[in-house]
Amino acid sequence: MTLGPEVASAPTTTSDRHAAGASDRSPAPASWAALVEQRLAGIRAVGRWRAPRELDAFGPNGTMTADGRRVVSFASNDYLGLTAHPAVIAAAHEALDRWGAGSGASRIVTGARPVHAELEAELAAWKHAERAVLFPTGFAANLGVLTTFGTAGVRIVSDEVNHASIIDGARLARGDVAIYAHADVDALERSLATAPGPTLVVTDTVFSMDGDVAPLAAIADACRRHGALLVLDEAHAVLGPDPTEVDLDGIEVIRVGTLSKTLGALGGFAACRGPLADLLVNTARSSIFTTASTPADSAAALAALRIVRSPEGARLQATLRRHVDRLVPGHPSPIVPLVLGDEQRAVAAAADLLDQGLLVPAIRPPTVPVGTSRLRVTLSAAHDDQQVSALLAALRVLGLHPGSAGEP
Numbered sequence: 001m002t003l004g005p006e007v008a009s010a011p012t013t014t015s016d017r018h019a020a021g022a023s024d025r026s027p028a029p030a031s032w033a034a035l036v037e038q039r040l041a042g043i044r045a046v047g048r049w050r051a052p053r054e055l056d057a058f059g060p061n062g063t064m065t066a067d068g069r070r071v072v073s074f075a076s077n078d079y080l081g082l083t084a085h086p087a088v089i090a091a092a093h094e095a096l097d098r099w100g101a102g103s104g105a106s107r108i109v110t111g112a113r114p115v116h117a118e119l120e121a122e123l124a125a126w127k128h129a130e131r132a133v134l135f136p137t138g139f140a141a142n143l144g145v146l147t148t149f150g151t152a153g154v155r156i157v158s159d160e161v162n163h164a165s166i167i168d169g170a171r172l173a174r175g176d177v178a179i180y181a182h183a184d185v186d187a188l189e190r191s192l193a194t195a196p197g198p199t200l201v202v203t204d205t206v207f208s209m210d211g212d213v214a215p216l217a218a219i220a221d222a223c224r225r226h227g228a229l230l231v232l233d234e235a236h237a238v239l240g241p242d243p244t245e246v247d248l249d250g251i252e253v254i255r256v257g258t259l260s261k262t263l264g265a266l267g268g269f270a271a272c273r274g275p276l277a278d279l280l281v282n283t284a285r286s287s288i289f290t291t292a293s294t295p296a297d298s299a300a301a302l303a304a305l306r307i308v309r310s311p312e313g314a315r316l317q318a319t320l321r322r323h324v325d326r327l328v329p330g331h332p333s334p335i336v337p338l339v340l341g342d343e344q345r346a347v348a349a350a351a352d353l354l355d356q357g358l359l360v361p362a363i364r365p366p367t368v369p370v371g372t373s374r375l376r377v378t379l380s381a382a383h384d385d386q387q388v389s390a391l392l393a394a395l396r397v398l399g400l401h402p403g404s405a406g407e408p
Helices: 014-022 032-045 086-099 107-111 114-126 138-149 164-172 185-193 216-226 274-283 295-308 311-327 343-355 385-397
Strands: 055-058 061-064 070-073 131-135 155-159 176-180 199-204 229-233 253-258 268-272 335-341 373-378
Touching: 055 070, 070 385, 086 295, 114 131, 114 268, 114 295, 131 138, 131 274, 138 164, 138 199, 138 229, 138 253, 138 268, 138 274, 155 164, 155 185, 164 199, 176 185, 185 199, 185 216, 199 216, 216 229, 268 274, 295 311, 311 385, 335 343, 343 373, 343 385
Parallel strands: 155 176, 155 199, 199 229, 229 253
Antiparallel strands: 055 061, 061 070, 131 268, 253 268, 335 373
């Protein structure tokens, strides 16, 4: 092997390299301790300091460990209440007894268990796909899909309010990333029309902070016209929309989902045609280089999926739909935002609700744009009618009345 002139003439030992640079050093940079403190001070200065709060909870009911207050949570994404379902818990226990706490390695090495393949098969059937590929989290699923298919030469076209996992997946992919204005299909069309090569369109189907839905039919038509791969993140789509009700003929589609929201467990998946699944298995680094999902999580998700696809699941969805309609009739998802604008107003409203035993988080920048701080109410089939009534009464006392657009 022939070395280039820069390499060939370079010092060959660590001491030589240190000596070579000793006479030409820049001023010493600030210490890492100082850099960290500077960043933390900046967070405090703009009033955006955060710390996890501890909630000792089972389903929507819990106790704040800091002060012992009993609260009802309207903050969880456990939309059907399956986290605390007896059959789901029993399945996790059985898996623990059979396979232990962890999978021990990635599935490609030795981490695969029979429950992983069984879950993938039922996820594929649920999503009307040939195959499904498991990932340890929904975040990892988006990273894996976008880095696998959004390679160099591909244009990734992404809605501006897509989830952070989509944003980070697009950043890690080597393709060209184009952002289109939220739900603006004309802007999407323009980006597709000017792409010099293959294109990939990625969108949430239900957006996590506003609870609104993507215009799937129009997006699908645009993908068909331009031959784009369509990636749909259905993490929050417990009440729809259902992509199978849209004309997807002639479009390559990957349906990404989580096991941690509708199914109440932990993990993610991508459902698609067989060859696409094979490519994910062979190239998705967020699956290949991490330990497989725990058997207990996978077994819990499988039990939850069977409930969702049963008459009981239909009843739970109907209960959730009824709760949503009490806040905002016809709203398409269990995510109901109350946009207050000012950050401190949102924080104060969340504190007032907590004083009444209702945990409703204040969402503020950088999670949402400046000037759109809000309360984010999430409803669950596990809530009872009295709990929803208490929430409505507390919102009225604060002068907050959910409207069709999530405005107070």
